[in-house]
Amino acid sequence: MKIGIIGSGHIGGTLTRRLTALGHDVSVANSRGPESLTDLARETGATAATAEDAVRDADLVAIAIPVKAVPDLPDLSSKVVIDANNYYPSRDGRIEAIENGATSARWTADQTGAVVVKAFNTIESGHLLALGRPAGDPARIAVPVAADDAQAKQIVMRLVEQLGFDAVDAGGLDESWRQQPGTPVYGTDLDAARARAGLAAA
Numbered sequence: 001m002k003i004g005i006i007g008s009g010h011i012g013g014t015l016t017r018r019l020t021a022l023g024h025d026v027s028v029a030n031s032r033g034p035e036s037l038t039d040l041a042r043e044t045g046a047t048a049a050t051a052e053d054a055v056r057d058a059d060l061v062a063i064a065i066p067v068k069a070v071p072d073l074p075d076l077s078s079k080v081v082i083d084a085n086n087y088y089p090s091r092d093g094r095i096e097a098i099e100n101g102a103t104s105a106r107w108t109a110d111q112t113g114a115v116v117v118k119a120f121n122t123i124e125s126g127h128l129l130a131l132g133r134p135a136g137d138p139a140r141i142a143v144p145v146a147a148d149d150a151q152a153k154q155i156v157m158r159l160v161e162q163l164g165f166d167a168v169d170a171g172g173l174d175e176s177w178r179q180q181p182g183t184p185v186y187g188t189d190l191d192a193a194r195a196r197a198g199l200a201a202a
């Protein structure tokens with residue numbers, strides 16, 4: 001797939017490394033511009049891009065940035081966008097809609113007009129890099145995936161599985177508070193059965 005990744009830090013850099021290794025055609029962008037991404041591009045074979053160029057022809061976009069930077073993103077309307085972000089008011093400032101009960105994924109969908117799929121926000125970047133396992137391995141970690149669009153959710157669930165994690169259907173965007181910071185599935189590396197139970201118990 002042609003994948004545009006915005007954010008080249010812990011999560012964006014890790015997705016760049018893992019997805020290029022799987023053979024995907026990745027363009028990666030950050031806030032400082034493509035010239036700051038030459039080492040990552042050389043290491044992975046990804047294309048260092050501006051955010052606009054990274055998303056232009058992408059089949060799929062992933063965003064791994066501070067939530068407060070979402071309004072600065074290029075036009076994502078109608079794009080399928082993986083939202084790996086977490087809202088931390090200490091970092092992002094107060095965002096009233098989220099404080100008033102919107103999930104950060106819903107807010108991101110409203111801000112961007114994208115077809116948002118919430119995924120990879122629960123897993124620590126080092127584990128995303130190194131702890132993928134073949135299907136059926138008892139140590140396989142679950143990654144909850146929430147989206148309103150069934151087709152987009154399936155695309156991302158397949159990608160999660162390709163990366164070596166069990167994709168767990170976590171419902172729609174308004175349910176994705178069940179995988180936000182502080183919930184049982186957040187940062188806890190649960191297997192699929194425990195992740196389903198954790199989502200239900202949140």
Ligand SMILES: NC(=O)c1ccc[n+]([C@@H]2O[C@H](COP(=O)([O-])OP(=O)(O)OC[C@H]3O[C@@H](n4cnc5c(N)ncnc54)[C@H](OP(=O)(O)O)[C@@H]3O)[C@@H](O)[C@H]2O)c1
Nearest residue numbers: 007008009010011030031032064065069085086121124125
């Ligand atoms: N760290 C984790 O293990 C982890 C796990 C799950 C989810 N998350 C969430 O994923 C998101 C990213 O976390 P991270 O740890 O990867 O952060 P990070 O290492 O600080 O990287 C953030 C990236 O966002 C880029 N960025 C910031 N503003 C931007 C803008 N306006 N346009 C384009 N790019 C912009 C930064 O660009 P520059 O490089 O140019 O500064 C940087 O590449 C956060 O919402 C975080 O809560 C993190």
